[in-house]
């Protein structure tokens with residue numbers, strides 16, 4: 771099966787799994803597990819945007835950070851500031867970031883030295899980024915526009931409201 775066929779088969783399975791469950795963290799756990807086991811990625815998981823210093827007058831984005839959520843793979847860093855690393859960059863830009871060689875990405879946060887390429891897909895709710903899906907591969911250049919297309923579709927179908 772090629773990548774497109776795998777994603778096509780996976781999408782309805784993911785939709786079915788999240789359909790009957792209202793808890794987002796439980797759903798993130800299963801989406802991460804299914805993506806990870808289907809494709810054999812090195813690390814697959816979510817970081818959630820969490821307010822760390824709530825203040826009525828402050829800009830929400832500068833007072834929030836990405837906090838590790840459900841994932842599959844080796845131990846990872848727990849907190850990533852806005853605009854930092856690939857994850858914080860995808861959050862800041864509000865768009866998917868594909869990194870064919872993480873060693874060439876300025877500011878890349880290396881949770882594992884075995885990771886060589888990465889894709890980070892923002893999860894939107896009401897126009898705001900509320901989480902990111904982060905996937906790491908041990909191979910270079912694993913992710914392309916096809917992954918972007920399908921992973922964006924998956925997070926939209928599973929998590930957007």
Ligand code: SME
Pocket residue numbers: 813846847850854855856857858877878879880881882885888904906
């Ligand atoms: N490499 C990411 C950090 C998270 S780990 O890959 C799980 C980044 O640069 O944001």
